[in-house]
Amino acid sequence: MHLLTSLLLIPVFGALLIALLPGQQIRLIRAAALTTGAAALLFSWWLLTLFETDTAGLQFAVKIPWNPRLGTSYSLGIDGISFPMVLLATLLTFIAILASANIRDRTKWYFTLVLLLEAAMLGVFMAQDWTLFYLLWELTLIPLFFLIGGWGGKRRHQAALNFVLYTMGGSVFLLISLLVLFDTAPGHSFAMDAMSVGGRALPVHTQIMIFLGFLIGFGVKMPIFPLHGWLPLAHVEAPSPISILLSGILLKMGAYGLIRAASMLPEAMLALQPLLAGLALFSLIYGGLLAWRQTDLKAMIAYSSVSHMGIVLLGIATLNIAGLTGAVMQMIAHGLVAGSLFLLIGLLYERTHTRDINDYSSLMQITPRFAFFTSLALLAGMAIPGTAGFIAELHAIIGGFEAWGWMILLVSIGMMITAAYSVRTIGRLFTGPVHSRMRELKDLQPVELTAAGVLAAGIILLGIAPQPALNLMARSISHLSATFTGIQGS
Numbered sequence: 001m002h003l004l005t006s007l008l009l010i011p012v013f014g015a016l017l018i019a020l021l022p023g024q025q026i027r028l029i030r031a032a033a034l035t036t037g038a039a040a041l042l043f044s045w046w047l048l049t050l051f052e053t054d055t056a057g058l059q060f061a062v063k064i065p066w067n068p069r070l071g072t073s074y075s076l077g078i079d080g081i082s083f084p085m086v087l088l089a090t091l092l093t094f095i096a097i098l099a100s101a102n103i104r105d106r107t108k109w110y111f112t113l114v115l116l117l118e119a120a121m122l123g124v125f126m127a128q129d130w131t132l133f134y135l136l137w138e139l140t141l142i143p144l145f146f147l148i149g150g151w152g153g154k155r156r157h158q159a160a161l162n163f164v165l166y167t168m169g170g171s172v173f174l175l176i177s178l179l180v181l182f183d184t185a186p187g188h189s190f191a192m193d194a195m196s197v198g199g200r201a202l203p204v205h206t207q208i209m210i211f212l213g214f215l216i217g218f219g220v221k222m223p224i225f226p227l228h229g230w231l232p233l234a235h236v237e238a239p240s241p242i243s244i245l246l247s248g249i250l251l252k253m254g255a256y257g258l259i260r261a262a263s264m265l266p267e268a269m270l271a272l273q274p275l276l277a278g279l280a281l282f283s284l285i286y287g288g289l290l291a292w293r294q295t296d297l298k299a300m301i302a303y304s305s306v307s308h309m310g311i312v313l314l315g316i317a318t319l320n321i322a323g324l325t326g327a328v329m330q331m332i333a334h335g336l337v338a339g340s341l342f343l344l345i346g347l348l349y350e351r352t353h354t355r356d357i358n359d360y361s362s363l364m365q366i367t368p369r370f371a372f373f374t375s376l377a378l379l380a381g382m383a384i385p386g387t388a389g390f391i392a393e394l395h396a397i398i399g400g401f402e403a404w405g406w407m408i409l410l411v412s413i414g415m416m417i418t419a420a421y422s423v424r425t426i427g428r429l430f431t432g433p434v435h436s437r438m439r440e441l442k443d444l445q446p447v448e449l450t451a452a453g454v455l456a457a458g459i460i461l462l463g464i465a466p467q468p469a470l471n472l473m474a475r476s477i478s479h480l481s482a483t484f485t486g487i488q489g490s
Helices: 003-020 026-050 082-098 107-126 130-139 141-151 156-184 192-200 204-221 231-237 240-264 266-271 273-293 297-318 321-352 368-381 388-430 446-464 467-489
Strands: 059-067 072-078
Touching: 003 026, 003 059, 003 072, 003 107, 026 082, 026 107, 072 082, 072 107, 072 130, 082 107, 082 240, 082 321, 082 446, 082 467, 107 130, 107 141, 107 240, 130 141, 130 156, 130 192, 130 240, 141 156, 141 240, 156 192, 156 204, 156 231, 156 240, 192 240, 204 240, 204 266, 231 240, 231 297, 240 266, 240 297, 240 321, 240 467, 266 273, 266 467, 273 297, 273 388, 297 321, 297 388, 321 368, 321 388, 321 446, 321 467, 368 388, 368 446, 388 446
Parallel strands: none
Antiparallel strands: 059 072
């Protein structure tokens, strides 16, 4: 069986196995889910040993025609942009399964849905046919709707419905753009490479209209202001392990799709470059200000995601190597940082049943391990040197300076706001007098410590030794940037 198909089927088979197990065998179900998550994680990282970093083309590609008359096919492949997202997806799904130890209600269906969600997310990043991409893109909605609505907080049904309606609304624009591009491009094929050739040959005004549909469709999932309305409620009400997947991977699907759309319609991307840069800067500052105002810790992390994804959009908008490298690195860094914060805040909420920052103080004395990992994640969100966020934001700023000069200093406003709410959170959580009802609070347990330690290790390793990750994506990003450079030079 083909390698990428095998990776795609590992969580599917795991989900089917769990669905067949007796519902009362909770330990067996959890063990099966952990084994499946670990198998997908190890398989994807084994592929890293086979991946050739000196080529920009697709690797491990497979293509099986579905309907030649419609130009559809089962087509998979990965490159230096999609492969890091695959690695991140398998890692965070395994962490989410580890963090689901307290799920005791309808455990069988919970883990079945999580593994089906993993399969759909992996498929989005590996798909090389737009019909397959769209099918899997929409498929992620089904498990997420039931995971949020079935195991979320008090307003879980509203959050689940809100998420689905927003995403489906955006998907309408995405589908229209795909159909218009299919109809106008020669060849009438949904293969990504064929549609790229056709899209680049279209007049610039046609490219702009099609790209705006992609921007709305992918911007909802990313999320870009003002399309972010679903995100705070969904993140707050979702179970914390699902918040890890929502923020760590689902948002990256939107950014990844936007990168693929940009490569298909480069003249539209160049024409809309100022608009995208403006949206990025506004999202960066607006998300930071809203995060600053929050007292609910999960809401703060949710709004901070809007701010951090603004860096991703800014990097994409630069259209140069440094900026695009910063965008992809920020996708990885934010996945690790947001995943770590949702993991830790979720564990804290399970112990205290409150997310209000004002209910805590001096946890450093009571839970030093929790304090260490939370502080590290918050500092990494500030992009201090030695963390993955620093590498990402440095590349994005360099790329922005190449594109717009000193105007890029506006990014510093968003960075200062991030520093303000991060330092405030550290001060509120870990300093001051010890609350009497917090004295018996348990620190991180071995399994929880392992999950937090893996994410922390990733944050630090990418910060102090980023070269392997940069080498992984370098050729593909150079090839993508050359698409825009060639048009600018002509």
